[in-house]
Amino acid sequence: xxxxxxxxxxxxxxxxxxxxWDMLVLKNxxxxxxxxVEWKSETRSGD
Numbered sequence: 001x002x003x004x005x006x007x008x009x010x011x012x013x014x015x016x017x018x019x020x021w022d023m024l025v026l027k028n029x030x031x032x033x034x035x036x037v038e039w040k041s042e043t044r045s046g047d
Contacts (some may be wrong), residue, residue, distance in 0.1 A: 008016075
C-alpha cells in the first residue's frame with residue numbers, strides 16, 4: 001500500500017518558494033555574467 005506523504009507545513013512551503021525564487025535570481029545573474037564575459041572576450045579578440 002502506498003503511503004500518503006504528510007502535508008508540508010506552511011512555513012516550509014514558504015521557505016521552498018523563497019528558495020525557488022532565489023534559484024531563479026541566481027540563474028539570471030549567472031547568465032548575465034556569462035554574457036558579459038563572452039562579450040568582453042569577443043571585444044578583446046577584435047583588437
